Amino acid sequence: MAENDAPPPQPPTPEPTRSTVRSLLRLWTYARPIRWYMTAAIIAALLASGAVLVVPLVLGRIVDGPIGHHDSAALWPLVGLLLLLGLAEAGLFGLRRVLVARPLARVEAAMRRDLYAKLQRLPVAFHDRWPSGQLLSRATSDMYTLRLFLAFPLVFLIVNSLMFLGGSVLMLALDWRLGLITLVPAIPLVLICTRFETGYSAAARTAQDQNGDLATVLEESVLGIRILKSFGRQRTMARHFREQADLLRTTEIRKSFMLADLWAVIVGLPELALGAALATGAVLVAHDELSVGTLVAFLSTALALRWPVESLGWLLAYSNEASTAADRFFDVMDTPEEPEPTAAAHRTDGDGIRLRDVRFRYPDAPADSPDLLRGIDLHIRRGETMALVGATGSGKTTLTALLPRLYDTTGGTITLGGQDIARLPLSRLRELVAVAFEDPTLFSATVRENVLMGAPEAGPAALERALATAQAGFVHQLPQGLDTEVGEQGQSLSGGQRQRLALARAVVGDPEFLVLDDPLSALDVHTEALVEQALREVLAGTTALVVAHRPSTVLLADRVAVLAEGRILAVGTHQELLDGCPAYRELMSGESGLDDLEKNVLERSSAR
Numbered sequence: 001m002a003e004n005d006a007p008p009p010q011p012p013t014p015e016p017t018r019s020t021v022r023s024l025l026r027l028w029t030y031a032r033p034i035r036w037y038m039t040a041a042i043i044a045a046l047l048a049s050g051a052v053l054v055v056p057l058v059l060g061r062i063v064d065g066p067i068g069h070h071d072s073a074a075l076w077p078l079v080g081l082l083l084l085l086g087l088a089e090a091g092l093f094g095l096r097r098v099l100v101a102r103p104l105a106r107v108e109a110a111m112r113r114d115l116y117a118k119l120q121r122l123p124v125a126f127h128d129r130w131p132s133g134q135l136l137s138r139a140t141s142d143m144y145t146l147r148l149f150l151a152f153p154l155v156f157l158i159v160n161s162l163m164f165l166g167g168s169v170l171m172l173a174l175d176w177r178l179g180l181i182t183l184v185p186a187i188p189l190v191l192i193c194t195r196f197e198t199g200y201s202a203a204a205r206t207a208q209d210q211n212g213d214l215a216t217v218l219e220e221s222v223l224g225i226r227i228l229k230s231f232g233r234q235r236t237m238a239r240h241f242r243e244q245a246d247l248l249r250t251t252e253i254r255k256s257f258m259l260a261d262l263w264a265v266i267v268g269l270p271e272l273a274l275g276a277a278l279a280t281g282a283v284l285v286a287h288d289e290l291s292v293g294t295l296v297a298f299l300s301t302a303l304a305l306r307w308p309v310e311s312l313g314w315l316l317a318y319s320n321e322a323s324t325a326a327d328r329f330f331d332v333m334d335t336p337e338e339p340e341p342t343a344a345a346h347r348t349d350g351d352g353i354r355l356r357d358v359r360f361r362y363p364d365a366p367a368d369s370p371d372l373l374r375g376i377d378l379h380i381r382r383g384e385t386m387a388l389v390g391a392t393g394s395g396k397t398t399l400t401a402l403l404p405r406l407y408d409t410t411g412g413t414i415t416l417g418g419q420d421i422a423r424l425p426l427s428r429l430r431e432l433v434a435v436a437f438e439d440p441t442l443f444s445a446t447v448r449e450n451v452l453m454g455a456p457e458a459g460p461a462a463l464e465r466a467l468a469t470a471q472a473g474f475v476h477q478l479p480q481g482l483d484t485e486v487g488e489q490g491q492s493l494s495g496g497q498r499q500r501l502a503l504a505r506a507v508v509g510d511p512e513f514l515v516l517d518d519p520l521s522a523l524d525v526h527t528e529a530l531v532e533q534a535l536r537e538v539l540a541g542t543t544a545l546v547v548a549h550r551p552s553t554v555l556l557a558d559r560v561a562v563l564a565e566g567r568i569l570a571v572g573t574h575q576e577l578l579d580g581c582p583a584y585r586e587l588m589s590g591e592s593g594l595d596d597l598e599k600n601v602l603e604r605s606s607a608r
């Protein structure tokens, strides 16, 4: 495909009116199936926190009772009770973890599965717009953030709030004056936390997006490592990576400073209040208005509430991270999919492939640019092979992508065997049309799996036939033959080998309609001639559109269509066009020299 000079894609920016709670509530769909586990975990954590709050009361009882009355016999049962409370607290917090560990792993897996399935369903235009690193970071680090949120911050936001409420009531009950002194700082704290929440969620979103950008740069440099090394551009790419990493680092530092500011207030204010309560309590004890035991119980309760209050900082920070991660997840999940026609498929008739007034422009094309395809009219008769030629960037690959509806036309209609492709269910359409692209993408799977991707139900005979057509017999010499893993993107194979496997994948299902985008470009002259010979038999039984850059590929076709200025300029046999279409003559002579071509044609024609 020709280079795209559209501006680089940007991830969506968060809407200014977003609400953290609303974003997090959307996770309910996934959390619902495990609600009872979550409830049990919250109850376990609440009981553990209850045990923590009972400890000060027992301490108060010890001070005013056995210690005050020098009664050591009465001391031991209370010490035993303290021990039991400690054990109960530890056991219950442990139980909370056990209860949610597996269910939450299931939630994370379900979210990731849905995200992956959605990415598969979304149109190619979506993937053109979204950098891969942004999708990668959503499927990995964002999922992890969300699972962690459901495991800890969510539970502790509920438990710690209730513990704070319970502790406050207890402090007020023990002594209302000391209680008020200790609780007054809660008012400025609430205001400060609200302000923090707004600033921090914006920073969290920025960091997550920058993380995605970093993943994109990393992925590109890993996939393009050969180019980088061979052009000695590692330093340039490393600089680019460092710049992106620096941006992320700056945002992370900004987040840390925000959190540090909040923490200073969250830790500082209660300490001041506790100091004031201690001083006031001492005066009250001195005036016999308060027992020492009650003061000990009060202060122990206040100290037990330090964790719920201090944890507020990271709980808020984490909740914000989780809510922006949820936004990023739903940014993808909410993207509209292509409407899937449900009309029952009829049998195709003998009309072949017909394009009527087909127009197309890429969604991100500059507004002032004309449509790339501006009214294509073309009829490929049933059983016919049509070559498509045109200058580079004229839209040949784009036109081929319209047949399997990788992109939807912006005007006009395309029919396959008389059926409008816009009305065919995509699964049926993609059964009818098989495609081999110029860039032969393979997957990290075995040779067999890669080829059978074109027709999973094809038997061993069909597989062998397809490999023979594509002159891909080399696979039998690979260490494990058809079961050899081809490595990430088929990197362990040569360009020509990959191209032959991609061609085998396209023809293995004996498709009714075949679209080949310059399928022989990476082959040596000898292999090309052999593939052409075998391909001719396949093409005889199918209706095909073949993008051709070279005269040798043109020779596979019955007729040739010339694409220029977004329209079909001329259609005819190779010879007719050579005789009557100057643009075609120019295109062909630009490739290999007209004399060579004509010689070639004569030789091949006599060989047929």
Ligand SMILES: Nc1ncnc2c1ncn2[C@@H]1O[C@H](COP(=O)(O)OP(=O)(O)OP(=O)(O)O)[C@@H](O)[C@H]1O
Pocket: 001, 002, 003, 004, 005, 006, 128, 362, 364, 365, 372, 390, 391, 392, 393, 394, 395, 396, 397, 398, 399
């Ligand atoms: N995904 C895309 N988004 C936006 N513009 C695109 C996209 N893909 C291609 N283009 C633009 O569309 C035009 C036609 O590209 P296309 O790949 O269809 O040309 P082509 O005729 O197949 O070229 P070549 O012969 O070099 O393979 C080019 O200007 C290209 O920049």
